[in-house]
Every structure is written in C-alpha cells, then in structure tokens.
Amino acid sequence: MLTDQRDGKIYSPAWYSDVAVSHLTLAGKLSHVITSTTFYEVSAEHVRRKYQVGQMPTRNNAKTYEVVPGYFLDEAPY
Numbered sequence: 001m002l003t004d005q006r007d008g009k010i011y012s013p014a015w016y017s018d019v020a021v022s023h024l025t026l027a028g029k030l031s032h033v034i035t036s037t038t039f040y041e042v043s044a045e046h047v048r049r050k051y052q053v054g055q056m057p058t059r060n061n062a063k064t065y066e067v068v069p070g071y072f073l074d075e076a077p078y
Contacts, residue, residue, distance in 0.1 A: 018054040023047075 063072035
C-alpha cells in the first residue's frame with residue numbers, strides 16, 4: 001500500500017519555494033570530406049542547467065487574526 005505524503009508537505013515553508021530553472025544547449029558539428037574514402041567530423045556540445053531556489057519568508061507567529069470574538073490565531077497552518 002502506497003501512502004501519499006503531499007498533504008502534510010503543503011504546510012512546509014519549502015514546499016512552495018520560489019524557484020527559477022533555465023536550460024541552455026549549444027551544439028555544433030563540422031564534417032569535411034578530403035577524398036571519396038577519407039573524411040573527418042568534429043562535434044561539440046555544451047549543456048548548462050541553472051537552478052536558483054529561494055526560501056520563503058518565515059510566517060508570522062503573532063496571533064493577529066480574530067476568527068471568533070475574543071479568539072485570535074496566527075498564520076497557521078501556513
């Protein structure tokens with residue numbers, strides 16, 4: 001039996017972190033025929049991946065939200 005733990009992770013500051021992902025791929029190939037039986041090929045490829053992940057700001061623990069008269073809560077669950 002598989003259990004999915006995602007429901008609890010939504011209350012974690014890291015679950016919805018700000019992230020920027022970029023990919024860059026450059027490739028080139030040169031083929032040169034010298035004679036009908038002789039040739040050479042040169043190829044090069046460069047792949048770059050960049051990940052930038054930021055942490056979410058910490059939540060306010062001050063009990064500032066009055067949900068019912070006289071009963072205040074903070075920003076929980078997040």
